[in-house]
Amino acid sequence: MRDESFVRINGLHKSFGQGAVRVFTGLDLEMSRQDRLVVIGPSGGGKSTLLRCIMGLDPIDAGEIRIDGK
16 A cells, blocks of 8 residues: 655654753654645744754654655
């Protein structure tokens, strides 16, 4: 069976400062190519961190991020 997901995030964990500030604890997300996502929230809520993790600019503590199966 072929995976139709373009972006798939499973169990994403991300923290800063030796785990002192937890940003994500087990985030799951699945999107197809046709999906559009708007991320809104307060300052310091993790919006930019999520995008930086997806782009590979910030290392993650645990979990998996796959883009187009890679």
